[in-house]
Amino acid sequence: MALRDRLRRLVQRPGSVDPAPFRAIAEEAGRREDRVRALSDDEITAAATALRGESGSGGPRDAGDLAELCALGREAARRTLGERPFDVQLVGALAMLAGHVAEMATGEGKTLAGALAASGYAMRGRRVHVLSVNDYLARRDAEWMGPLYAMLGVTADWVGQTSAPDRRRDAYAADVTYAPVSEVGFDLLRDRLVTDPAGLVLPEPAVVLVDEADSVLVDEAMVPLVLAGAADLDPADPAYADLVRRLRPGLHYTTDDEARNVQLTPAGAREVERALGGVDLYASDHLGTLTAVNVALHAEVLLHRDVDYIVRDGAVKLVSGSRGRVALLQRWPDGLQAAVEAKEALEASPTGEILDSITVQELIGRYPERCGMTGTALAVAGQLTEFYGLEIAVVPPNRPCVRDDAPDRLYATTADKEVAVVEEISAAHAGGRPVLVGTRDVAESERLARRLGRTGLGCVVLNAKNDAEEAAIIAEAGAYGAITVSTQMAGRGTDIRLGGADGGDRDRVAAAGGLLVVGTGRYHSSRLDDQLRGRSGRQGDPGGSVFLTSLQDDLVTRYAPDEKAKGAPGDDGLITDKGSHWIVGHAQRVAEGVDLELHRNTWRYNQLIGLQRGTVMAERDRILRGDLADRAMAERAPERHAELVAIAGEEAVADAARQLALFHLDRRWAEHLAFLGDLREGIHLRSLGRGIDPLIEFNAEAVPAGKRLLGDARDRTVEAFTALTATKEDGIDLAAAGMKRPSATWTYLVHDNPFGSLDERALRGLISLFKGRR
Incomplete structure (x- = not known):
């Protein structure tokens, strides 16, 4: 065994750590279990309280103290939650206590492992912020784990979007505070405007434990959180939205292969000038008009309803590309946001002067100690190390995964693929097998639901339009015969139990083959594929997965447009040539490379602003205090x-x-x-x-x-x-x-990329247009 472990370490992925020391501590905790189980509730609390001060540096740090923490935490969880943590959950908690990101598969109990890790940090006298992606998870996890914390002598609380300042101040005073990452960022920004120390809400940062670490630390790392103040800015003129809607693709404007840039042609410029009464778009006194037209054109051509955003309650709601959920409080930069609202004939949302902003990456970087947990971290180990100094501890599942992951099936066209998807779902449903279908956007999920309905198959749709029902919908996705069509949101944070939420039909569902996950195409990141696939095969359950892709998928046409299939498709459009299957993987690797480079460039840009912000805020703190x-x-x-x-x-x-x-x-x-x-x-x-x-x-x-x-x-x-x-x-x-x-302030997030911005695209279009006029 020792030789095998040494050989495994020789070929281990860079950015990962050896979990063997954590396993040894977990095994020692197991040997203490009988003794700890004989303690009363009060004696467990007293033992945990005593553990805080036993180590010279405060709290459990050496192997003996950590084993005692695990033994006490395991017994406290068994009594208060009815759950006895597995050894692998203790390994995950210990990895986080060592300052790593624990990669634990879906259904392996990350929430409990995170609570044990947070308790360990609290016992060291370190205040812990457990950051999640939304209010629901923050409140659920804080209340769910509350009895465990209480028995261990640790105070815990939570912060949400509607929490009042005094409520926030009290919550942050606890040993462990659960909160959405955006709310902590907004509290930091608001604190930077107080004029009396008594008005401060957020304490000095100590430890951050990030749930869904890959999503927060990589996918949303460069999202700026903004504090704005009231200002008199003009909304977008709806006339520009009407004007660009009449322009014809190819004749009046063109888009690039990646559909990230749109530009007026010379004919388009002349048409716009004519429609605006004969103005010269390129005269110095009409540059504002040119900008407004370009912004409106971008909103009309490149941003699509039910893909990039939805309209709900009379407002534009952005959709997170990495999670498929509504991106709460998120908006585009003011000009583009207003243009989309004008496109949809909606009332313009408030705009204002930016008083301060901070990226998620800079926010996390404020904490001296960082750790996290997720189901898919190893694929971005390099970025976690490069940007945060974090390494990955891969925690094996408690029971071996027996999920049957079928090879991808590649089709020549989208139409061929969609027919095959319906056939795949129908075949599984005929045997009573529950099916979870992962689609790439709202529009596709609704299109598939209509197609299934026409074939007599009823389904439940989960997308950004009904994300409030996410937990309830996804909890029943494992019921006998259930068909759930979901965007990438797929209920991260909520288990899919075979047989439904109560597991009552588990044996019948297991006999049918367990949950089948069907992907209607590869995502732009392999991690998102793995997240969807990981919804099946929980805790050793039977299950399966298959991805159906096509050469007309957005991933291929955007990132590998010049690659062509080598073999001819069959009558059903299926391509069996192995060389052609390489195209999808190649496109995905290109997409991941593009995203990494965007992250690096944006980080370099924000690094300077962050240094300047740090200097200014240090001066402000000295003045304030x-x-x-x-x-x-x-x-x-x-x-x-x-x-x-x-x-x-x-x-x-x-x-x-x-x-x-x-x-x-x-x-x-x-x-x-x-x-x-x-x-x-x-x-x-x-x-x-x-x-x-x-x-x-x-x-x-x-x-x-x-x-x-x-x-x-x-x-x-x-x-x-x-x-x-x-x-x-x-x-x-x-x-x-x-x-x-300012008479009023508000907070929001900006969906922005400084080095692939709208303005850069507009300027490139301007250069191209000038060339066309010469």
Whole structure:
């Protein structure tokens, strides 16, 4: 066994760690089980409390302490939750306690393993934030694991989108706080505008444990979380949406092979100019019109309803490409968001000046200690190591997986594939076998449901339009004869039990072959394929999976458009030539490479902004919590400082100096963000024309601007301080100092990519158009 393990380590994937030490500790915990089981509830709580202080550095760290933690945690879970953690769950918890990402298959009990790990960190005196992807999972897991935490002497709470500030403050004071990643980010942004330390909500970061780590840390890593303030910005003119809707593809505009860029042709430009009354789109005084037309064209041609977004309750809701759910609070940059709303004839949503923003990656990077759990991490081990310094601990399943994963079936056309999908579902359903069908978007899920209905097969559809019912729908997906058509959301976080939610029909479903997963095409990431496949074969259950793909799938046409099948298809469109099957895998690898490069580029861009943000916020914290501003005014405007102290007193002057310094620092930072946004959007024209890396061009201007920021804010503060007025009766008149903060603020996420932005596409289209006119 030892030799086999050594040989396995020689060929182990980079970015992964050896779980053998964790297994040894779990085995030692097993040897302590009888002794711990004899303890009363109070004795278990006392033993766990004592464990906090036994190690010299606080809490369980050496192998003996960790084995005791596992033994106590296992028994506490058995008593409070009715679940005895398997050894593999203890291994997963120990891997997270060591600062790794635990890869555990679907149904292996990640939620309980995460709670044990969080308890271990809490016993070390470290406050833990367990971050999930939505409110439902945060609240469910906190309440579900609550009795376990209580028996171990650990306090736990949760934060949701509707939580009030005082409620949030109390929740963050607990040892373990469950929250959606976006809410923690928004609380951080709101804290950066408070003018009194008592108004702070979020404590200093210590430990973050990320659920669905691959989704949060990779798929959504570069999503900016934004805090905006009310501003008077014009919404998109619906006339532009009407205009571009009349343009004809090929004649008036063209798109690139990847459908990521759309541009007016010379004929299109002339048609637009004619429709707008003979204007010259390329005259300097009409560049705003050109931008509005390009944005409207992008919204009309490249963003598709029920694919990129849905319309619900009179509003545009973005759909997460990696999860298929509605991307809560997420929106495109203001111009594009307004253009899509105009396209759908909806009321424009509020727009405003960005006061601050932070990416998910930067948010996670604030925590000194990071760990996580997911079912699919090894495929992105390189990115987790590169961007977060995290390694993967692959935890084997408690029972061997016996799922039958059939080879992919490749068809020549989408129509051939869709016929085969219905036949596959019909054949399985005839034997009572439950089927979970994974589609790529809302439109496809609804199209398949209609096709199934025409053949007499009823199904339940789960997509972004009814995601509120996700847990209930997916829990019944294993019922006898059930057909569930789902987008990529597929209920991550909710088990699919054979026989339905209560497992009452388990034996009959198992005899029919268990849950069959049918993929209607490969996703752009192999991890998403694995996530869908992993819905079947839970805890050693029987099951199967098969993916049906076609050469007309978006993945192939976008990322391998020049590849052609070598063998002729059969009468049913099926392609059996092995060489042709390589095309789909090749396209998927290209897509993954593109996504990685986008992540790297966006990270490089945001790294500079993050460094500048860190400098500004450190200054803000010193001003907020201390007397930095007062001392600075006494030094730079000593005469005025002394005069004001004589009139209003030292405390009032110190408070006025702090308020002025905070206001002008916040104002200057918002202006700097606006400058960086404009710089980013305009830098591509210069870089493309001169053949220079846009990142280099960006840094050349952003770095000096950042160095001037603090000095400018301090100078403005001195100027405002010297202009203050005060009287003995009324004190210092801050109202006359012009400190007008936004009348309202709100938070949202931006679906954006700085180096593949709309503006870059528009500029490339402009260059192409000029070439066409010459």
